[in-house]
Amino acid sequence: MDERLASWRLPLRQWQRDAFDAWWADRPKDALVVATPGAGKTRFAARLAHAVLSTRMARRVLAVVPREHLKAQTAMAMAQAGIRIDHRFENAHGGLAPDVHGAAVTYQQIAAAPDLYRKLLAVPTLVILDEIHHAGDAASWGAALKEAFARAVHRVSLSGTPFRSDGSAIPFVRYERSECIADFSYGYADALRDGVCRPLFFPLQGGYAEWVSKDGELHAASFEQSLRSKSRMSERLRTVLVHEAWIGDVIAKAHERLLELRRGEHRDAAGLVIAMNQEHARKLAALVRERTGHEPALVLSDEDGASRKIAAFARGTEPWIVAVHMVSEGVDIPRLRVGVYASNVVTEMYFRQFCGRFVRAQRGGGLQHAFVYLPDDPRLRELAARITSDVRGVLHVKREFDELALAQRVRTERGEVDNLFAAIAANVDGERVLDFGPLFNPHAFASEPEPERQAPLPQTTHPQDFDEPEDPILSVAEEKELLRRSLTGLVAQLSQRHNIEHRRIHATLNKRYGGPIARATIESLRKRRAAVLSWLERGYDGP
Numbered sequence: 001m002d003e004r005l006a007s008w009r010l011p012l013r014q015w016q017r018d019a020f021d022a023w024w025a026d027r028p029k030d031a032l033v034v035a036t037p038g039a040g041k042t043r044f045a046a047r048l049a050h051a052v053l054s055t056r057m058a059r060r061v062l063a064v065v066p067r068e069h070l071k072a073q074t075a076m077a078m079a080q081a082g083i084r085i086d087h088r089f090e091n092a093h094g095g096l097a098p099d100v101h102g103a104a105v106t107y108q109q110i111a112a113a114p115d116l117y118r119k120l121l122a123v124p125t126l127v128i129l130d131e132i133h134h135a136g137d138a139a140s141w142g143a144a145l146k147e148a149f150a151r152a153v154h155r156v157s158l159s160g161t162p163f164r165s166d167g168s169a170i171p172f173v174r175y176e177r178s179e180c181i182a183d184f185s186y187g188y189a190d191a192l193r194d195g196v197c198r199p200l201f202f203p204l205q206g207g208y209a210e211w212v213s214k215d216g217e218l219h220a221a222s223f224e225q226s227l228r229s230k231s232r233m234s235e236r237l238r239t240v241l242v243h244e245a246w247i248g249d250v251i252a253k254a255h256e257r258l259l260e261l262r263r264g265e266h267r268d269a270a271g272l273v274i275a276m277n278q279e280h281a282r283k284l285a286a287l288v289r290e291r292t293g294h295e296p297a298l299v300l301s302d303e304d305g306a307s308r309k310i311a312a313f314a315r316g317t318e319p320w321i322v323a324v325h326m327v328s329e330g331v332d333i334p335r336l337r338v339g340v341y342a343s344n345v346v347t348e349m350y351f352r353q354f355c356g357r358f359v360r361a362q363r364g365g366g367l368q369h370a371f372v373y374l375p376d377d378p379r380l381r382e383l384a385a386r387i388t389s390d391v392r393g394v395l396h397v398k399r400e401f402d403e404l405a406l407a408q409r410v411r412t413e414r415g416e417v418d419n420l421f422a423a424i425a426a427n428v429d430g431e432r433v434l435d436f437g438p439l440f441n442p443h444a445f446a447s448e449p450e451p452e453r454q455a456p457l458p459q460t461t462h463p464q465d466f467d468e469p470e471d472p473i474l475s476v477a478e479e480k481e482l483l484r485r486s487l488t489g490l491v492a493q494l495s496q497r498h499n500i501e502h503r504r505i506h507a508t509l510n511k512r513y514g515g516p517i518a519r520a521t522i523e524s525l526r527k528r529r530a531a532v533l534s535w536l537e538r539g540y541d542g543p
Contacts, residue, residue, distance in 0.1 A: 005054050005082050008047065013196055015186040016044045022184050023048065023156070027057070030155050030172045032132070032180065036188040037160040037356020038197050042077040045128045048156060050081045053101060058126040058153045061085065061102035062117070064110060064145075066134040069307030071104040073332060074130070075475035078104075084476035091116055092518075099521035100476050107134055110148050111141045117148035124153045132157035133349075135171050142171045160356060188359070188387065197359040198337075198368045202384040203257075204376040205250050209239040223376040234344065237377045241276060241342050248287050251340060254373045255292045258319055258338045266368070268317040271338035274354055275324050276345075284342060285322040296320035334360045339372040346379040348386070355387065476522065483525040484517065490532040498540050505532070508542035 012020070019033055035041045049061045063074045063085065075087035078101075086096065089103035091113045096103060102125070110117055121127075127149045135141050149155060155172045174181045191197035210220040213235055227233045240246040254271055261269040273288060275281035278300050288296045297313045299306050299321060313321050314333040321333075336358050343350070358370035374380045491505050509531065510516060514524045535541070 005050060008050050008054075008081065010043065010046070010081060012043065012047060013040055014194065015190065015196070016040060016047060019044055019184040019186070020047050020051070024051065027154070028183070029153075030157070030174075031183040032157045032159070032173050033184045034159055034182040035186040036191050036197065036359075037353060038360035039160075039186055039191045040196070041130070041158045041160070042074060045074075045130070045156070045158060046077050046081045046083065049078060049083055049101075049126060049128065052126045052154065053083065058124045060096075060120070060123045060125040061128065062120070062125055062149075063102070063104045063128045063130060064107055065104060065130045066107055068106060069310060070130070071106065072307065072311075072475065072477075074104045075477060079475045086477045086480075087475060088477040088481065090518075095519060096120065097519045097521050099523065107141055107145075111144040114144040114148040118150070121149065121151050127152040127155045129155065129157040129172065130159075132159050132170055132173065145171045160353070191359070196361060198361050198370045200355060200359060200387065201369055201371045203253070203371060203373050204381060204384070205246075205253075205373060206376045207240050207246050209236045209243070209246070211235050211239040223378075226378075233377065233379065234346075237346075237375055238276075238344050240375055241344060242280065242283075244287060247284070247340075247342055248291050250342075250373055251284075251288055252291045254338050254340050254371070255288075255319075257371050261337050262319070266335070266337060268335050269337040270313070270318070270333065270335045271320050271340065272333075272336050272357060273320065273322045273340040274343045275322060276343055278324055280342070281322050281324050288320050288322060292320065294319050296322045299323040332360070333357065336360075337368070337370050339370070341372060341374050341380065346377070346383070348383055351380070351383045352387070479522055480520070480525060483522065483529060487525060487529050487532065490529060490536065494532055494535055494540065497536065500540055504542065505540070 015035065019035075023031055023033075033041070033044065035044070045063065049063075052058045053061065061078075061083065063071075063078070065071055065074055071087035075085040078085040083102075084100045085102055085104050086100045087104040089096065089105060091109055094116070105117075129135065129145075135145055149172075157170070157172055170180065188197060192199055206223045208220070208222040210218070212218055213232070219232065219235065221227060221232070221236055223236070227236065251273065258269060258271045273284050273296070275284050281298060281300060285296050285298045288294065295318075297309055297318060297320070299309050299313075300323075310321075310333070314335070339354065339358050341351075341354060343354070345351070355372055358372060361368055372384075374384060491502055494500065494505060495502050506517065509528045512531070513527050514520060517525075517528075520528070
């Protein structure tokens with residue numbers, strides 16, 4: 001797409017400016033930018049894409065994301081900068097419409113058709129690889145990415161947790177002694193100090209559990225008791241998470257906290273419960289309904305419309321959402337203030353990604369603490385403590401995320417495999433809180449600092465900033481979808497009125513207005529719609 005972009009008009013946080021300046025100074029072929037969840041990686045990516053397209057360093061942008069529901073989110077962020085990204089692009093389309101700057105696709109799409117994307121890069125292209133650590137989720141993915149994007153003009157990798165414990169290397173990332181080297185890093189402690197993120201509190205929920213293990217033995221233990229066996233610790237954790245008395249009391253406590261927030265300065269504050277699997281999520285949703293009196297949004301990753309549910313919840317005022325893995329990473333719901341960690345995944349990467357859902361500060365919201373309710377399991381307790389130590393040692397720690405583990409998935413979201421295990425009883429007993437909010441000046445969290453005024457490109461400085469647009473902006477894919485729906489309805493009317501087959505009408509439109517509708521431009525769709533309106537008024541003039 002050769003249309004000139006308007007000047008950059010969106011505000012940037014200081015870290016986004018610094019990261020852009022650092023990249024622009026060298027303009028490397030490959031770069032890794034590490035920024036904590038909630039810091040604004042997508043806005044930084046939009047700034048980079050805008051600069052590269054404006055200066056004709058590249059003519060196309062491909063953004064690669066780990067999950068389907070993040071494609072629309074990325075396209076919307078780009079649209080605010082005037083960049084047209086097709087988030088509904090499918091491999092079957094074979095190519096991009098000429099009125100878009102690029103597409104948002106998943107790692108799965110790249111792995112399924114690397115040759116297609118290699119051909120798309122015949123046009124000078126900037127490739128943005130969001131949450132790049134996912135590139136190692138399957139053994140073939142890294143090879144597919146290397147094949148697809150070998151001739152990219154620039155590749156910029158983004159991540160909040162860019163480390164893997166399975167030994168697989170992340171493509172396009174530099175290593176020293178088997179450790180990833182970030183070209184720019186902005187950690188949670190930095191974001192907390194700058195007021196970009198909220199301070200987190202961890203109310204640790206104690207308790208007592210009884211269960212029958214897989215070998216048929218009866219066990220009982222509180223969280224205060226030390227268990228040497230990892231399998232016994234896992235069984236104790238699962239027992240409290242599935243027993244209604246324990247998890248129900250925790251949900252009730254979390255709801256009381258949420259009500260306090262909603263009665264105060266944040267009337268649409270929301271809570272998220274993360275579950276072990278789909279069956280568990282359904283049971284927790286019923287428990288939320290019973291204990292709070294509110295029907296929660298229920299998001300299961302393989303349900304149709306799950307992305308729309310998340311988007312609707314983000315825009316709404318309902319208090320609770322229950323999910324499995326889908327909300328653990330990359331989803332932007334700034335009104336989330338309370339979390340219930342009801343998952344049995346105890347790896348650092350997964351835990352940090354979950355906590356990242358609650359830390360995004362909202363402008364003008366005052367002191368915005370967030371609360372994540374945890375079982376007082378020693379492994380989760382250590383993960384929470386590690387986050388606090390990161391903050392306390394911010395001036396001394398070079399890397400925010402050291403030896404982060406791969407987020408191990410439950411064997412399947414659909415259910416557990418170990419059928420011999422049986423939870424008998426569990427109850428909540430005591431609570432203690434890990435926090436570090438008082439370590440920072442509360443006034444730092446009141447609002448974002450005003451952006452500095454800077455000069456325009458092509459220099460390495462930034463253009464003048466303005467407030468974000470208040471009116472909602474449609475992505476190019478959403479605008480095309482509205483036009484296609486309108487066109488489909490008009491074609492149906494024409495077919496019925498003049499007894500003409502739909503396919504004949506569409507064939508005429510394709511011939512006259514630029515080929516298959518999957519690759520049609522907005523202008524082409526408008527012309528097709530105008531033609532059908534004319535046919536409805538004056539009669540069909542096609543073959």
